[in-house]
Amino acid sequence: MPATTLDQLVSLCKRRGFVFPSSEIYGGLQGVFDWGPLGVELKNNIIASWWRTNVYERDDMEGLDAAILMNRLTWRYSGHEETFNDPLVDCRDCKSRWRADHIKGRCPNCGSTNLTEPRPFNMMFKTAVGPVADADSFAYLRPETAQGIFVNFGNVLATSSRKLPFGIAQVGKAFRNEINPRNFLFRVREFEQMEIEYFVMPGTEDEWHQRWLEDRLVWWESIGIPRARIRIYDVPPDELAHYSKRTFDLMYHYPTLGYEEVEGIASRTDYDLGSHSRDQETLNLTARANPNRESTARLTYYDPESKRHVVPFVIEPSAGVGRCFLAVLAESYDEQMVKAPPAERISAVSDALEAFLKSVGRSDKLAPETRDALLERGHAILAGMPETMPQIEALLAMPGAEQVELGKKLRGQAQGLVDEHFRTVLHLKSHLAPVRVAVFPLKRNHEGLVAMARDLRRSIQVGSFFRTVYDDTGAIGKLYRRQDEIGTPYCVTVDFQSLGDGTVTVRNRDTMQQIRIPASEVRAYVSNPS
Ligand code: GAP
Numbered sequence: 001m002p003a004t005t006l007d008q009l010v011s012l013c014k015r016r017g018f019v020f021p022s023s024e025i026y027g028g029l030q031g032v033f034d035w036g037p038l039g040v041e042l043k044n045n046i047i048a049s050w051w052r053t054n055v056y057e058r059d060d061m062e063g064l065d066a067a068i069l070m071n072r073l074t075w076r077y078s079g080h081e082e083t084f085n086d087p088l089v090d091c092r093d094c095k096s097r098w099r100a101d102h103i104k105g106r107c108p109n110c111g112s113t114n115l116t117e118p119r120p121f122n123m124m125f126k127t128a129v130g131p132v133a134d135a136d137s138f139a140y141l142r143p144e145t146a147q148g149i150f151v152n153f154g155n156v157l158a159t160s161s162r163k164l165p166f167g168i169a170q171v172g173k174a175f176r177n178e179i180n181p182r183n184f185l186f187r188v189r190e191f192e193q194m195e196i197e198y199f200v201m202p203g204t205e206d207e208w209h210q211r212w213l214e215d216r217l218v219w220w221e222s223i224g225i226p227r228a229r230i231r232i233y234d235v236p237p238d239e240l241a242h243y244s245k246r247t248f249d250l251m252y253h254y255p256t257l258g259y260e261e262v263e264g265i266a267s268r269t270d271y272d273l274g275s276h277s278r279d280q281e282t283l284n285l286t287a288r289a290n291p292n293r294e295s296t297a298r299l300t301y302y303d304p305e306s307k308r309h310v311v312p313f314v315i316e317p318s319a320g321v322g323r324c325f326l327a328v329l330a331e332s333y334d335e336q337m338v339k340a341p342p343a344e345r346i347s348a349v350s351d352a353l354e355a356f357l358k359s360v361g362r363s364d365k366l367a368p369e370t371r372d373a374l375l376e377r378g379h380a381i382l383a384g385m386p387e388t389m390p391q392i393e394a395l396l397a398m399p400g401a402e403q404v405e406l407g408k409k410l411r412g413q414a415q416g417l418v419d420e421h422f423r424t425v426l427h428l429k430s431h432l433a434p435v436r437v438a439v440f441p442l443k444r445n446h447e448g449l450v451a452m453a454r455d456l457r458r459s460i461q462v463g464s465f466f467r468t469v470y471d472d473t474g475a476i477g478k479l480y481r482r483q484d485e486i487g488t489p490y491c492v493t494v495d496f497q498s499l500g501d502g503t504v505t506v507r508n509r510d511t512m513q514q515i516r517i518p519a520s521e522v523r524a525y526v527s528n529p530s
Helices: 006-016 037-056 073-077 146-151 153-160 205-222 271-275 321-332 343-362 368-383 389-396 407-421 447-461 476-486 496-501 519-527
Strands: 019-021 033-035 061-064 085-090 097-099 119-122 126-128 138-140 166-175 190-200 230-234 246-254 258-269 301-303 308-310 313-320 333-337 422-426 437-441 468-470 490-494 503-508 514-518
Touching: 006 019, 006 321, 006 333, 006 389, 006 476, 033 037, 037 061, 037 166, 037 190, 037 205, 037 321, 061 153, 073 146, 146 153, 146 166, 146 190, 146 271, 153 166, 190 205, 190 321, 205 230, 205 246, 205 258, 205 313, 230 258, 246 321, 258 271, 258 321, 271 313, 313 321, 321 333, 343 368, 343 389, 343 407, 368 389, 389 407, 389 422, 407 422, 422 476, 437 447, 437 476, 447 468, 447 490, 447 496, 447 519, 476 490, 490 519, 496 503, 503 519, 514 519
Parallel strands: 061 166, 437 468, 437 490
Antiparallel strands: 019 033, 085 097, 085 119, 126 138, 166 190, 190 313, 230 246, 246 258, 258 313, 301 308, 333 422, 490 503, 503 514
16 A cells, blocks of 8 residues: 555655755755655666656657756746746734745634735745856746756757757756745755656647647656556646646645645747747747847747748646655555564554553643644554554654653554564665665675675676665564665575575565575566566
């Protein structure tokens, strides 16, 4: 079963080093995260899969990596200076600030309805360029990667001899000064986007819009997110971004959050290339482009058939890497009971949980919403026992839980039992797994086993595009569990038989079945992505 709460994922990411709060030792920075050793591998594998599908496996795409800092005129003519705003309100009572469309007229901090009128807040970050910080020397950190593609349209066209339709793909950082960053990686201030600007002949955009929608759903399925878990939201006209004629948002059902946008597929018309072009009056633009006297180029395409210059229309599939990462984790997450715990030990944990919840209910140290969140989660776990027992750890990691004295006792009762009888497993597609293969010696103090396991690890790793690790820091059962939890599809054990006949066992993460094969065949065996 996929994850049921965001806390399960937050807890896993923390426990296993997928994601860290940025500059944590100084108290962190709200809405900014760092990728840990496993997180960076999973993230890079997601990006590589996206790039392979959208650039290498198509014959109508080019790649690009444009700079984050751009001439600020880019953002004037893209429309972002004027329109990239969120509605901001202040709570007059507790002085906190909120995004008006997220709070339904009531301050989430103190409950007051004494709020200011919403006013626009531009979300672009500014930075000074050069040694003198004055009104003219600033640049924006880009809030989307897309504009780097539009302003390079002429360069790519001239150097690649492409004909319409063709697209340009880019992966890179984007920055938004979100008023209330929240929900872990879901809404942050620094994030990565995987964006495609696909240029088509005017009049063919609706057909290409549909085709991209289909192609993108195929990719989501290939990384383990079935179609049935994604809803397509046909964005109503009054919610469309300023550049869009029509947009399909792909909404993934995130644990705790429900359906939320993971990718937008917009039909951007000739708005962007038109707005960045000079001599607009000669271009027959359909969009209400931003009048532009400062661009030095006309971003047009010469159509050899009609012998006319046209401004291509644009289809833009744009996905956030962090939201994709979260969806992949949620979808692949599973907690399984491997053998049933004895009834009396289940009762002992249930009793400890009940006592903990009573203590939460009585506590006057906890803020009401913190207390309610703990109670709601805790009672759901209690109702689902014993299957839900592994969720106790995430409950104890929730805000406020550390202030409840009985938490320690509950952890003491539950932890050993969970370790012994349950496993957390990420059923990641092999090509995404941070580690594809883990190699263990049956005994870490046996020279022959250790040497063979280390050699095998090296022979699998060299020349492979996936990661292979060696581990001897625990008993085999414990090592299997640790690898299950990070989604390693294959665990290879070198045992005494290996020393005699050169065979090893390969354990499958999902079935937990083992087969015995010659060590020399392991590399080929694990190389087939599933
Ligand atoms: N170029 C079009 C564009 O930027 P968008 O809908 O604003 O469109 C595209 O962003 C994607 O970027 C979203 O679907 C989402 O996955 C991701 N994204 C946007 N804002 C984000 C934020 N504050 N934190 C994390 N991801 C974000």
